[in-house]
Amino acid sequence: GENVEQHPSTLSVQEGDSAVIKCTYSDSASNYFPWYKQELGKRPQLIIDIRSNVGEKKDQRIAVTLNKTAKHFSLHITETQPEDSAVYFCAASNAGGYQKVTFGTGTKLQVIP
Amino acid sequence: NAGVTQTPKFRILKIGQSMTLQCAQDMNHNYMYWYRQDPGMGLKLIYYSVGAGITDKGEVPNGYNVSRSTTEDFPLRLELAAPSQTSVYFCASRDGTQETQYFGPGTRLLVL
Numbered sequence: 065g066e067n068v069e070q071h072p073s074t075l076s077v078q079e080g081d082s083a084v085i086k087c088t089y090s091d092s093a094s095n096y097f098p099w100y101k102q103e104l105g106k107r108p109q110l111i112i113d114i115r116s117n118v119g120e121k122k123d124q125r126i127a128v129t130l131n132k133t134a135k136h137f138s139l140h141i142t143e144t145q146p147e148d149s150a151v152y153f154c155a156a157s158n159a160g161g162y163q164k165v166t167f168g169t170g171t172k173l174q175v176i177p
Numbered sequence: 178n179a180g181v182t183q184t185p186k187f188r189i190l191k192i193g194q195s196m197t198l199q200c201a202q203d204m205n206h207n208y209m210y211w212y213r214q215d216p217g218m219g220l221k222l223i224y225y226s227v228g229a230g231i232t233d234k235g236e237v238p239n240g241y242n243v244s245r246s247t248t249e250d251f252p253l254r255l256e257l258a259a260p261s262q263t264s265v266y267f268c269a270s271r272d273g274t275q276e277t278q279y280f281g282p283g284t285r286l287l288v289l
Contacts, residue, residue: 065236070219096276107267107280108220153219157276164235165210165278167219 066091068156070168078176083141085171087154090135094156097137098165099128102151111152112139144175179203181281183268189287190258198253198284200268208271209251210278211235211243213264220267226251258288 067090077083089097095116100108114121114128114137121128125144130137137156141148151172157165184199202209207228212220222235226245240262242254251270255262265285269278 068219098276098278107282109280110277113276155219164222164225167221169219170217 066094066156066164066166068154068166068168070154070171072171073169074172074174076174076176077144079144079146081144083139083144083148083173083175085139085152085154085173087137087139087156087168088135089137089156089166091156091158092132092135093158094166096157097128097130098155098157099139100153100155100167102153102170104150108153141173144173146175146177149173149175181268181270181279183266183281183284185284186282187285187287189289190255191289192258192260194258195254195256196258196286198255198266198268198286200251200253200281201249202251202268202270202279202281203249204270204272204279205248206270206279207248207273208278209245210269210271211241211251211253212267212269213237213262214267214283215264223253223266255286260288262286263288 070087098113101111102108125142127140151170154168155165181202210225211223221237224243226232268281271278
């Protein structure tokens with residue numbers, strides 16, 4: 065089955081700096097890669113996603129890149145703000161069908177004011 | 178739309194007790210999922226359903242059962258609670274034409 069590894073497990077950055085979270089996946093059949101943000105005690109919420117036919121996607125301060133050959137994908141947050149502090153999860157799945165999603169173990173991001 | 182709702186928010190169970198975690202969605206989504214999230218970990222799929230009357234096992238189904246008699250509801254049953262089932266349980270749903278899964282607020286379960 066699919067295996068998703070996520071690094072780092074914790075990340076502290078100064079407000080205004082950039083944060084990068086990296087994930088690798090094992091199943092070459094995976095073709096959909098969502099990223100979720102989970103604030104303390106809250107539900108996971110989708111912040112950005114990318115399909116395997118796209119190398120990069122950007123939404124304001126958030127961007128995701130995908131390298132299918134290396135089976136790597138990354139989340140980039142620029143100009144970080146204190147409200148970006150949360151746990152971020154990457155995931156990989158086969159879009160379509162019942163969509164079995166495999167999650168990474170999460171990165172706790174702390175933005176220091 | 179209330180989205181995905183879950184009850185209860187928090188429950189303490191004694192070892193060997195049983196309970197049902199409720200999940201409902203009002204978005205007419207065909208796909209529904211149950212995940213558990215252990216402290217400091219990602220989400221692991223317990224069971225999923227592709228429509229009323231159809232369910233299947235996920236990654237960690239042992240100790241749980243589900244049913245899907247309606248499109249809206251997808252309850253998760255714990256028959257003999259064990260300390261290893263202490264976790265936060267999230268229900269999610271998805272429309273069949275899109276990939277985005279919408280999560281409920283979660284149920285925190287403590288088995289003592």
